[in-house]
Each structure stands twice: as C-alpha cells, then as structure tokens.
Amino acid sequence: MTLQNKVAIITGASRGIGRAIAEAFVSEGAKVVLNGTNEVLLQDVCSSLNKEETRAVSVAGDASLPATAASLVEKAKNHFGQIDILVNNAGINLRKSTVDTSVDEWKRLIDINLTGTFLMCQAVIPDMIKQQGGKIVNMSSTTGKTPHHNASPAYGVSKAGINYLTMHLAKELAAHHIHVNAVCPGPIETDMSKQWSDEYRRSVLERIPLKTIGTPQQVANAVTFLASDQSDFITGETINMNGGTYMN
Template structure:
C-alpha cells in the first residue's frame, strides 16, 4: 500500500483511530477526520510520532459544503485519494416515544448522509484514477434492528449497507470497490456507555464469549482496502464473535 492516500472519518478515537493507525502502519498517507476541533489533529500527531504519515482535519461529515471543501483541500495537497473509510457515527438512545426529532435527524445526518457526502466528493477523484476502495462501517444493527434502545441507529446502518450495494454497482466500472463491515460489541467509548447489565446480556449472545477489539475491525477494513480484495464488492463483512450469522 505504499504511498496510497486514505481518508478515515471519525478517526480521533475507537475503531476509526485503530483503522487510521493500521493503514499508516501499512504505508498509507492517512488523512484523519473528526468533528471535535483538534481531536483528529492530535491523533494524527500521535501516528506521526510513531513514524506514520498522517494529518488531521476537523470536519463535520454531516455538512455537505464542509465535506466538499475538505475533499478539495485533500485533492490539492495530496493529488489523489485511494481509500475512503466512512466510520464516523453517533447514537442517540431512547424509545420511539422518548427520542426527539432532532435525535433522529442527527443520527441520519452523521451515519447515513455523512457517508453519502464523503462518497459524493471522493468518488470523482477515484473515478479519475480508475482505482479506489470505499469501506463503510455499519453495525450488526443493520441486520437485527437496533438492540440498544436507539430507534434511529439501526435504520441508519441498514441504509448504509444498502448505500454500499448501490454504490458498489455504480462505481464498479471505474475499478472502485465499495464494501461494509458490520461490527458488534467492540471495546470503545461508544460501548463503554453500556450498563453492566447490558454488557452481561451482550456477552451472553456472543459465541466467542468476549468483546472485540478495535484492531480486529481495523484488520478487516485494511483487507477490504487492499489489492487482494479486488474481486469483493457490495459485501458486508460481519465482525461480531458469531453473535449474528447471516
């Protein structure tokens, strides 16, 4: 993967950060994106300190115009974009009766419109190169419906899996593959919010009997972003310890 340029969203922590670290280790020049001012920049500095090539940008992926400007800047500075990992997401917990319209809109804006925005502006760069890898980070909830009391989250991830298949077909003639990974129960800040009871329930449902690690998701993303995965497109790879077998 020497000198490939990889854009990873939601890369300041958790799975996104592990993906950025892995791709940097594999030799990519990594562009980290996060909404929190300075967070992606800090993560990029940490990667650079270990010898990787990385730069951070503060961008809200839900904002169409901001994503357009960001991609323009990356194009200008790097001249190419080879890999896009749409990982940024949010969750708003509640029930149908308690979640608000703004909760629903925020989840859809980041989890579904965000990847659309990024694909919209990155795909033309990849089309010109006649090569590209897009990997979307979905969730087990795309298959099962949400099981953590967050009515918008599962539908946003199911939409992302559908977008993956739709774009896989549209972009295939340009040598661009589009795939998804569907993690479950990965040790990150998102899952750290679970109650003890919820954690116990989750573990009971995992045949492998443990939580997953961000690095295990990163390994799957790195594979889908590699040359070796060139005949895989429109697929969703489950990373869930056996909790759901499609």
C-alpha cells in the same frame, strides 16, 4: 505494506475504531487525511502518526455537511496528490425507544450516519473515476440487519441505509474498478462500552457465541483488508464482525 503509496480519507478518526483504522493504515504504508469534530483529539492522533515524516493531516468538521466533505477532498489532493481510499467511520448512536425519540434526534442521527456517508462518497467518486480505481469502506452495524433492543430505530435505519448505499454504489461504480464494501461490527470495546455496568456486560457476553467482545484493532484489520489489493474480487459486501451474534 499492503497500503504502500495509498492516500486515504478517514472520518470519525479522533478516537476508538477510527483512530485504530488510521494507525493500521499508516503502519501499512498509507498517508491519511483524518476527520472528526474535536480538533484537539485530531491533532493528538496526527502527532502520534507523524513521528518521522508527515503521514497524517486533519480537517475538523461535521461529517454531515457538504463543506466538510469538500474540504477533506481538497486537503487530500493538496497534501498528497490523490485519493485512493475512503473510510466512512463517523457516526453517532442513540439509545431511546421509538416514542421517546424526538424528530430533531431522528434527523441528526440520519444526517451524520447516512447523509454524511453519502456526501463523502459523492465527493470522492469523481477523482476515483478519473483514476479508474478506488476503495470505499463504510462503517455499518449489525443493527442495520437485525433489530437491537438497546438502540433507537433511527440508528438501525441509518445503518440499513448504509448497507443499501454500499450495494448500490458497488454496482454503479464497478465498471470504474471502484470497490465499495461495509463492515458491520457488533459489540466492540470502545469508550462507550467502558460505561457498561457489570450486569449489562455479562448479558452482552452471554449473547456472543465466541464469548468475547471485539476490539477496535480487529475492526481496523478488516477495514485494512478491504482497502487493500487483497480484496480486489470483493465488492458490495456488508461483512459481519460480531463474534457470531448475527450470521447471514
């Protein structure tokens, strides 16, 4: 039970990778406060995690708003008394070229992916400093390190920003024993990948040296490690999880 007695806030937790992270955390002994925009889906996740006792509560809301971040912090402290871990998983994608991306689309993507991550970090840092410890894990992407032909530049920029924010906060907060890292997944089997054509799936697999697409559970395993005491000498890292499609 690597997360026994730990309390975590997880954004974007209603499905896919976020749900897998929530399930992994609870299985390792943590209590979780979950965020997403769909209250029905959030309640479904909480119900599945609260079989024997209350291990999960939720706050529905837009992760790009300061009020949502404040509500999550308040919920964690009121229900579980502390905040040990933050996982910034909320995010959206956009598959448009530069000339086809509108200003509103650009701003919305940056707001959710990058500003939302910043706001959540900003909201939990005072409590983590007070207790002199904490783990922050940001969800980035391989696209934040190298361009991808099927992603909007706004998406890559937002993830590159998360990578820098991760390193900056790791340096700024190290004196308070707060670890900040990021995970950079490549192709993962999610609701989005289920919409791929057979031809596109084959092209994706051809580019992956391991010849397989990752799973939400594999990403959750990496996040669980970074949230646990087992990663106590790791901070400021952006860890690739892409089957070898991008290495650095």
